[in-house]
Amino acid sequence: MNLNKIHNVYFIGIGGIGMSALARYFNMLGKYVGGYDKTPSVITKRLVDLGIAIHFEDSIQQVPEPFLNIENTLVVYTPAVPKLHTELTYFQENQFSVYKRSEVLGFITKDTYCMAVAGTHGKTTTSTILGHLLAEANLPMTAFLGGIAENYDSNLILKGSKLSVVEADEFDRSFLRLFPNSACITSMDADHLDIYGDSDSLKDSFQEFANKIEGGGVLFLRTGLQLKSGLPENVKTFSYGWEDESDYQVVNVQIKDGAYVFDIKTPNGTFTNINLQLPGRHNLMNALVAFSMAHCYGVDVEFLKKGLKSFKGIQRRFSYQINHQKRVYIDDYAHHPTEINAVHQAVREMYPGEKVLAIFQPHLFSRTRDFADDFAKSLSNFDELLLLDIYPAREEPIPGITSTWLLSKINNEHKQLIPKSWLLNEVVSSSARIVITLGAGDIGVEVSKIKEALLNEIKVD
Missing domain, CATH: 3.40.50.720 (NAD(P)-binding Rossmann-like Domain)
Incomplete structure (x- = not known):
């Protein structure tokens, strides 16, 4: 082509x-x-x-x-x-x-130095941070993103064609169409089992992705992850993690004025007093590997520190809609139990002791079926839960797999299955200060309505 x-x-x-x-x-x-x-x-x-x-x-x-x-x-x-x-x-x-789409992305990026971000969770945030860091360093780069970056109000950063940043999406094995020079794998949790059948096949695909990294390239692998057939040949591999023996580590983490302040330990020394505004330990890991990939490419650390501090986030990724003393409203794309747990950890860390209302729309009948027990466990952690019907996306219904069935598995005294038409009334009448919407379906359409209703409530009070 x-x-x-x-x-x-x-x-x-x-x-x-x-x-x-x-x-x-x-x-x-x-x-x-x-x-x-x-x-x-x-x-x-x-x-x-x-x-x-x-x-x-x-x-x-x-x-x-x-x-x-x-x-x-x-x-x-x-x-x-x-x-x-x-x-x-x-x-x-x-x-x-x-x-x-994945084939065209491969055509575009093949003749660039391609930085690919893979993993069942964290791709969008990591690739967006990485794109922002390279843009802050004024490098000739293009980033194709899976979310709307708040800094650019866009899912495309276009500043040149020498470098490219892409999400390496495992859905439909799309990431095997890419030709990465530098890559990371953030996670390999079971997902998209409607495509892969089982978690072993999914891991096989990640192995194949790692083997596609060009000779002389670089792979960053989250500590604890193991490729089934070992590390790719002729590729330099680094690990990254949290205060462990990884090559790149986040250390000395503190929370100051609602932001993380921390150090990053690398093979070339420790860089101190780094600031990130995104809540959640998972976002610290996303920021760490983006920093590491840019640092390994040769970007000056001062650009990296400046970029992390100025990064504003991504729409629908722990996105603050309201941050008021009476109500806090956060919207997040989380649609897998691991992602819901990450949101829960972040909100508890930022708002200890506060009552939290979660509104969740399951995405896909097959995913609900495959991870029902894990969904039930993660959703049971919130103080109150409003559950919506399953968003089918590309799927036909599966007999017996319904939100009513999922609700029966959730151990939460304050749980309800409701139609969307009840949503605003239930949210406004809740005494929870913290409200979170979760899901990858059309729940995003409800965000502006919920925000408006809560703001009107705040004004009335």
Whole structure:
């Protein structure tokens, strides 16, 4: 695929967070960009505002004429799109250049020094911090992100083409399309078992990803993780962890004025008085490995310290919507038990002794089925729980797998299964000072409504 010969880029599923980053990229390069998505969203609206043509009906008649020119059109699709999608089928049957998002990302980054962030948790935060650190150091880089970085109000940082930062997504084995020079693996917890079948197959895929690192490259591996067939050859490997024997370590951690202040111990010495505004020990690990990858590349430590201190976070990643003495409202994308536990740890550390209300929307029937007991255990830790129906995403219902079934497993005296129409009333009537929304489905649509209701309550008081 010679991207220089491409004039038109058409996206099927353009509203996805990863797809929209690519759409922004090609649009900024001056390509004619358009696409389809199932429903309008904040993301699609912002793309339309950039001049990108988007429609919401699966019909080839809706596709603007320039994209029907086979000679200079690239069609990009996401695996979340059904295989019998009318537009996708048309482009495939008529021999257009049709590629998955991950393949196109591989084409773009192949001729760059590619820094890839892999792991079942922490990819978005780690890659966004890393992109921010490189941008702060004024390096010629592009970062394709899986979330909206608060510092840039975008999921794309475009400052040059020598370096690239990408999320190496294990879903659909997408990360095996990349050609990383530097990579990290943050975690290998079982997930996406609808794709892999079992955790062993998932770990096999991470091994294959590690083996794809270019010779002379670098791998950062969270201490405690083990690759099934050993470390890749001709690749320098570093471990990272929390006050242990790792090559890179977070040490001397304190909390001051709601922020972490800590030191980082490296093979080349210890760097002190580093500041991070993101709550949660998991975010300290994300910041550590981003720092480590940039440091290993040769970025000056003063740039790294400045970048960590100025990093504002990512939308829907422990994102403060309200931080008031009467109410604190936090929104987070957590949709796996490990991620929910990380949010719980962070909120308890930041607000010890406070009552916490969690609102959770399960994501996927298969994930709810596969991790039901772990979900029940993690959700039992909150003082109050509002549970919503399962968000199906790409799946059909599975008999017996419902939120009612999940609720029965949760050991929490203050739990309720409610429809969305009850949500605002239940939140406002709760005496919990801390309110958290959790989930990867359309619960994000409710965030602004909850925020407005709580702010109105605060004003009335």
